Amino acid sequence: MPAAGNYLRWITLCQALPQIGVYTSIGLGSTVLFLNFCGAQKQFGPYKYILNSFTILGMIFAIVDVIVYPNVHNYNAGFIVFTFVKPFGISDLNELEILLASYTFFYAATIALLSTQFLYRYWGVFAVYKLRYFKRFYWLFWSVFCSYFGLQYALGTLFCFKMDTTFMEYFREEMQYRYDWNISELPALILLAYDPSNGMVRWRNVSGIANSFYIVTTLYGIMMFCGWSMYQRMEEKIQNFSEELKKHQKQFFKALCLQITAPTMVLFTPVFVIILLPFFDLPVSIPSGPFLGLFTLYPAMDSLIGMYVVSQYRQTARKLYQDFRKALESFKRARTTVHYAVPKLSEPYYYGTCIDLLDRFPFEKTAKIILQPQLLTLNYLKTHMADKDYVLEHYHLDIKDLPRFEITPLDANGLRLKNVSFMITGLLIMFIHYFVILYCGLRMNHNICDALNKMSQGQQKI
Structure with a gap:
């Protein structure tokens, strides 16, 4: 047994x-x-x-x-x-x-x-x-x-x-x-x-x-x-x-x-x-x-x-692979050229090349709008150690142990162009979005009376 x-x-x-x-x-x-x-x-x-x-x-x-x-x-x-x-x-x-x-x-x-x-x-x-x-x-x-x-x-x-x-x-x-x-x-x-x-x-x-x-x-x-x-x-x-x-x-x-x-x-x-x-x-x-x-x-x-x-899956995978290779080669060329030619301006060029890589994929436009700021953040907000003493004094934590992003436009060496570029680009994105909202709201407020007169009662109520 x-x-x-x-x-x-x-x-x-x-x-x-x-x-x-x-x-x-x-x-x-x-x-x-x-x-x-x-x-x-x-x-x-x-x-x-x-x-x-x-x-x-x-x-x-x-x-x-x-x-x-x-x-x-x-x-x-x-x-x-x-x-x-x-x-x-x-x-x-x-x-x-x-x-x-x-x-x-x-x-x-x-x-x-x-x-x-x-x-x-x-x-x-x-x-x-x-x-x-x-x-x-x-x-x-x-x-x-x-x-x-x-x-x-x-x-x-x-x-x-x-x-x-x-x-x-x-x-x-x-x-x-x-x-x-x-x-x-x-x-x-x-x-x-x-x-x-x-x-x-x-x-x-x-x-x-x-x-x-x-x-x-x-x-x-x-x-x-x-x-x-x-x-x-x-x-x-x-x-x-x-x-x-x-x-x-x-x-x-x-x-x-x-x-x-x-x-x-x-x-x-x-x-x-x-x-x-x-x-x-x-x-x-x-x-x-x-x-x-x-x-x-x-x-x-x-x-x-x-x-x-289903052949569409293989065709799509093949196309994505080819587009990815082309974009990657373009990214490498841009990185090499810009890194040696204009070191201080390299990060904005990296970001632009990443956006070009993103555009090669047939994503929906909404997904691109969501992903672009993430690429911006990943490119510009590399970790910096300028605040390590402040964090240690006030929070009793070693900054190396913290997952973090930092925005430090100035340090002892002067202007940090990476972070400044992020701040300018981020503010520009928010300004554009806010401008679209404000423009649509003002135009609706200005023209809504004339537009409502052309609608049915049900549409006017909505």
């Missing part, structure tokens, strides 16, 4: 997989969002919002997994979902059980949004007029759609899989033997298909399984229907499309084929095995936690599939 606590090594694996998943999901997801932001999604239409939303939701799902670290153990006619960690210092068992249930919310919401992707691509080929349901205020419906399945899964899990005395007695020895833990002190959600005393079906737990099975099969069914229909009829429907649109549709279909294969292996099959195994009442003792650890790998896999299949 294995030694007591022999499944504790699986806990290490259950915590390692989510950590790998969260780093890869955030890394690849951030790359997808960056490429989308830089122009890869220009030809995607409303589909870009689904892609961005799914990427962000996948990263959140991976983060929640790392916070909760859920584990599963199947034993004969039951299973238990539990955690050994106490996130945010929470020690109350009921609150920890709510956190476990919140994990299922993000799981269900993620696969609901994935099914929405399939539905969009299906309508994009066979019912283009229905794509209007992904525009404007219709987006609220899809938010409610994903939230509905997430809440139904989470609430069903919380209320139907509540720990009770019968289950505690059934699992007490098993949990003590396998994990060296008292089940009474463990936050957990449970399923016991049959009452061990009389063999009767425990309908409360079965209704929870029915709820989970309904949600998973419904969403998976949408994906299978859309995917199979596109496989059977897509070639015929896109004959009249332009070559560029045909290429996009085929790429997205290829991506969807991979996207339905990956969740089948990573998201759906493990769930079916875990929730259906207790109904066979087999004499098994399985640490099923690593199956849940695979869930967090899916967002990273989805991002990788999208970047691999």
Whole structure:
């Protein structure tokens, strides 16, 4: 017989997989969002919002997994979902059980949004007029759609899989033997298909399984229907499309084929095995936690599939790389020339070259307005040690230990052109912004009466 606590090594694996998943999901997801932001999604239409939303939701799902670290153990006619960690210092068992249930919310919401992707691509080929349901205020419906399945899964899990005395007695020895833990002190959600005393079906737990099975099969069914229909009829429907649109549709279909294969292996099959195994009442003792650890790998896999299949991502990445190299070479030339020719004026030239580098990227104008002052600050406000004695005397701190920026226009050596340049440029930026506000306000005050006379009553009120 294995030694007591022999499944504790699986806990290490259950915590390692989510950590790998969260780093890869955030890394690849951030790359997808960056490429989308830089122009890869220009030809995607409303589909870009689904892609961005799914990427962000996948990263959140991976983060929640790392916070909760859920584990599963199947034993004969039951299973238990539990955690050994106490996130945010929470020690109350009921609150920890709510956190476990919140994990299922993000799981269900993620696969609901994935099914929405399939539905969009299906309508994009066979019912283009229905794509209007992904525009404007219709987006609220899809938010409610994903939230509905997430809440139904989470609430069903919380209320139907509540720990009770019968289950505690059934699992007490098993949990003590396998994990060296008292089940009474463990936050957990449970399923016991049959009452061990009389063999009767425990309908409360079965209704929870029915709820989970309904949600998973419904969403998976949408994906299978859309995917199979596109496989059977897509070639015929896109004959009249332009070559560029045909290429996009085929790429997205290829991506969807991979996207339905990956969740089948990573998201759906493990769930079916875990929730259906207790109904066979087999004499098994399985640490099923690593199956849940695979869930967090899916967002990273989805991002990788999208970047691999859809050519716009590769084209955008290639263009960004080429632009970055050109801008970097320009920056180096400007830095070398100015540094040796006019040392005192080098920093303003560095700043101008950084702005040129920023302009080479297809960011939105708003983002450029936000980033330019940050570049200004990073270029001009290099740390200075002029106030180290003052800081030490009044705050009893060594200035070297403080993260800081300093504005010191004058020191013992005279005028510090770097800081003066920052002050002048910063004041100029604020003056321009204030002038725009003041000008618009004065013009509105001067012309508003004439303009209002040309408007309707409702517009005048606004």
